[in-house]
């Protein structure tokens with residue numbers, strides 16, 4: 001059989017066998033990056049499209065310049081579609097006491113146990129939805145069937161679905177047997193009433209020949225709750241025919257089933273699990289039906305069926321800082337420099353295919369907590385080749401900040417796959433991951449100073465983010481309108497309306513509710529504080545690029561230039577560019593200081 005991937009298609013080899021292909025990959029990937037850049041109007045360095053944007057080839061391997069195969073695989077999923085089934089109720093039992101010298105003992109069948117519920121809980125320990133995406137179906141336990149000697153069945157175990165904080169839960173579909181049941185019961189009662197009416201009319205016509213007329217009438221309808229009963233297995237045919245089933249008492253579920261469609265935004269940890277689907281109630285044992293006329297009931301009831309629903313889970317990472325940059329800009333290297341992350345680094349575009357999250361530990365509780373003052377703009381713009389920049393550990397001041405809010409001890413950074421032009425239209429790997437940017441408190445735009453004009457690169461990135469933000473806003477508005485429309489269209493009368501019905505029309509609710517002004521036109525992202533990480537500052541010839549970028553950002557801060565996204569009213573309070581060399585670990589502590597300042601604002 002010929003090989004699936006011909007040896008000539010070397011472009012795939014770095015992804016498959018990175019360690020075997022290290023030396024060749026540098027050359028191949030340079031051309032791949034050059035092609036990618038040339039296909040895109042996003043600026044590329046005229047002099048670096050043939051030369052790689054990194055001098056990392058010449059550097060010895062280290063934690064910040066790792067070989068391409070030195071990384072931790074993250075099993076990450078940010079979307080999952082699951083079906084949850086609450087547990088059905090256990091059946092009631094038909095049983096009679098048997099003792100010596102007691103031929104016909106009293107009924108002693110136990111009740112069935114109630115079914116387990118399905119809950120959801122957002123917790124900090126979870127970081128991904130991959131386990132749920134793999135499991136797909138989650139079932140709470142059924143209630144156990146009742147037993148003889150009046151032993152009730154055990155309650156079914158609940159299921160608590162634990163999801164990461166930042167998960168959005170949307171109900172797509174629901175099967176609620178209680179609603180079906182009510183409909184079925186109403187239909188059966190209607191048939192019963194019609195039948196009774198027929199009988200009454202016939203009896204009125206021939207008063208003393210009621211029986212004769214009854215025999216001409218159609219078969220009486222079934223008992224409305226017939227399907228809910230279990231009959232004694234040893235029952236004879238004559239007993240079956242003579243059995244008269246009682247009308248069942250109306251029974252409510254133990255827990256109130258939340259009304260649909262469920263839409264939860266679990267952006268905070270939930271100390272108590274939230275109920276999604278309620279378990280069915282257990283069936284009644286035969287002692288419940290004992291009466292003077294019926295001392296030995298040969299039936300019990302079945303357990304109620306339970307709610308099941310289909311849910312869509314979407315994780316919007318709740319990182320404090322989101323790293324946004326073009327492919328190969330150096331985001332993962334920066335994440336490694338900032339945190340203990342072992343994100344994959346490689347000199348080719350789209351090395352990162354899944355978001356990576358790292359935690360910057362500011363205070364490991366080994367010493368006193370320390371205040372984190374925001375440095376001045378001038379300080380953050382200082383030259384980077386300072387010997388102290390190599391370490392991530394921040395020196396702690398002598399005295400404590402005094403009374404006030406607890407100082408921040410850590411923050412999280414999300415490294416998402418690189419954005420290309422048109423990412424908001426789902427080009428590259430963009431749209432899947434742009435939503436993680438939505439939740440970040442601060443955006444850090446990682447710009448490769450050696451890869452063309454930094455200002456153009458920043459504008460291109462902001463354009464994508466801005467367009468995405470607007471698109472999301474439109475989607476949300478549409479969804480909101482959709483949820484206020486009665487799409488049933490079956491002419492049935494919605495609650496609270498008059499008898500005329502709506503004959504299949506859509507009913508749009510009042511849409512004149514005020515909309516949060518921050519949500520208009522993508523401002524929910526553009527209003528976030530942001531700064532630029534001007535990386536690869538160690539490479540020659542990057543100073544001028546940095547100087548231009550700094551000048552531009554000062555102009556944006558002074559409102560002489562519009563915000564790079566073009567969104568009106570976006571955040572321009574203090575647009576900084578922090579020069580770093582992530583590969584050497586230079587300048588990372590400035591990023592940490594600056595970020596903490598923005599987060600604490």
Ligand SMILES: Nc1nc2c(ncn2[C@@H]2O[C@H](COP(=O)(O)OP(=O)(O)OP(=O)(O)O)[C@@H](O)[C@H]2O)c(=O)[nH]1
Nearest residue numbers: 056328329330331332333346350351352418582583
């Ligand atoms: N000289 C130099 N090279 C760097 C620096 N930061 C990253 N690089 C190199 O740039 C290349 C790309 O780095 P990555 O961290 O994988 O870039 P990325 O932005 O995560 O790339 P994608 O995941 O593909 O979007 C690697 O060869 C790094 O060694 C830096 O500060 N200086």
Ligand SMILES: [Mg+2]
Nearest residue numbers: 331332351352
């Ligand atoms: Mg990366």
